[in-house]
Amino acid sequence: MSTPSVRWVVGVDSGGSGLRVALADAAGAGAPEVVDARTPVRTGPAGIDARHLLELMLPMVRALFVRTGHGASGTGAEVAAVAVGAAGMATLGGQLRAELPGALATELGVRRLALAADAVTAYAGALGQRPGAVVAAGTGVIALGTDLAGWRRADGWGHLLGDCGSGAWIGRAGLEAALRAHDGRRGGSTALLSAAESLWGPVTGLPGQLYPRTDRPAVLASFAPHVARCAIEGDPVAEEVLGRAAGHLVEAAAAVCPPAQQGVARGAGVDVALTGGLFAMGDPLLVPVREQMAAQLPAARLVPAVGDPLAGAVSIAAALADDSLRLPTDPALLHVPLAAPAERGR
Template sequence: MTVPAPPEPSPGILAVDSGGSGLRVALGTTERRAPAHRSSRVPVRTGARGIDPEHLMEQLTPMVRALSAETGIGRPLTAVVGAAGFGTLGGALRAELPAALAREFGVRTVALAADAVTAYVGALGSRPGAVIAAGTGLIAIGTDLTAWRRADGWGHLLGDCGGGAWIGRAGLEAALRAHDGRPGGSVALLTRAEERFGPMPGLPGRLYPRPDRPAVLASFAPQVAACAPHDPVAAGILRAAARHMADSAAAVCPADGEPQVAVTGGLCELGGPLLVPLAEELTQRLPYARRVAAAGDPVDGAVRIALQLAVGTLTLPRDDSMLYVVNNPPSRKRGD
């Protein structure tokens, strides 16, 4: 009697989200079993060459090995890495990471993406529309499935208008105006700022030297939202943030068809004081687009892209600065 051979295991997929707060990694299979996750709070370094592929691999390798031992998934044949700053700082990743993933894990197909792309796919999947990714910074990304468009995402010094750092900075400016007795100040925000940062004359010295200024500024955004229901200055800051966010969404949303619009990111946790005016602004600026809740986050988006790549159904537009796909030749994983 012939004993049937055991079924071939489903191909593994690896999904990575590299952002300002560290790495999040998921390992699963094309059977769409819920992937297992690991995370690190150490952000990948950025240097003269841009995002450092060696530092990324130093963190990623032990996390993938731990996930592989936990799940029994051996070779992730497809990998997707979504990285903050990939569009402008991704040169070294494009040059070196696909080969490194092939050597270490036997990965055959690699997609390197801007984190805005993985946020988009996590929120809307492969549908035309626009996504506002709102956290410490802010970027809007849209597609008609033939090309990507982005707006803002230029950092807290030049843009990110309506993002967490922008809201926090505006709130602290209103606090300082109240401290000075200038018009446009808010006593409520001054009180909150002094509770959080101490006396206002010392604020510049505590804030300006810090390398994490955007995160520190964004940490005050929840205080602005807390004051908004009873403070017109705080409410006005959030209304202005909502206008900026809607401006960016309108700049990238397809003008034809039935696009969807979603908002994702930590800024959604501010709740009604921001989301109510944002809904009003989006209705006014994009009356033809359908507002939907984000289905998932950037890790979910990276998983979706990996699944589609693995089975050959990816329809998203390719773009070296937004979604860069490489097919590696077969190679032996280290230790094989």
């Protein structure tokens, strides 16, 4: 009597810090197997480099098959669906949309594929496939909401034009307060000045250290935990910075909640989840976020995020595999080809 083959799904999370790949039983049995690479996928003039993503991803998938005992080729197993979540997919994903369906059909026999912005996989990881709003915040910030008919997006415009309330925003506001203290201007914080100088030396040299760098958002965000520490220690300027950040984050959540109907409060009955590394700073930020939720979205429910963006990619792939995807498709945010080449003509 032959053993039934296992149907697998693959979830991929591609971001600025590298690539993570998960292999999971499509039926949901057992925990996914995960492997990661600290090499980010290259981005060039044509957008996200599809060939580089494949060079990184395919050996990782095969290594996961070996780990599960199915051999490097996945003998006795079927890859039913793949979901790739990538930072920059909305504006830089043209090459992925053009090349991945055929390549994955050839290499893995994949019949179903979803290409998603990382905000969508963050949403799916946090709330699954139910209506609601998610604020994903780390170095940057983006809010995404859906009523399952379409998507609403707020912010995600980068540290020069937006990302209000993000790690980079908090770090920049904290450093501005440090420089104000150095100059003797109103709004300065000697606590933040001391923290900045302990990291980078005299603040007069900070512009020369910061402006030439290509990773300015990450450098700014690296100061956010020091703002939180100063707030814990009772510095009123640091507390005020985090209060303003919380206001921006909740404003973004409010913007993506489904529009209020006549006589119904905005956000009534809507689940709002927070996800991303920024919220790991805990109460210094979360307490003012809860206060702002009560002020701006009193009828919404703040709920814990169930999982991370990689878990969201796995859940989207699993939904594709059994024809239960409810999240709305969108050319920029969640692209699902009608059929991969391996399935066409059947």
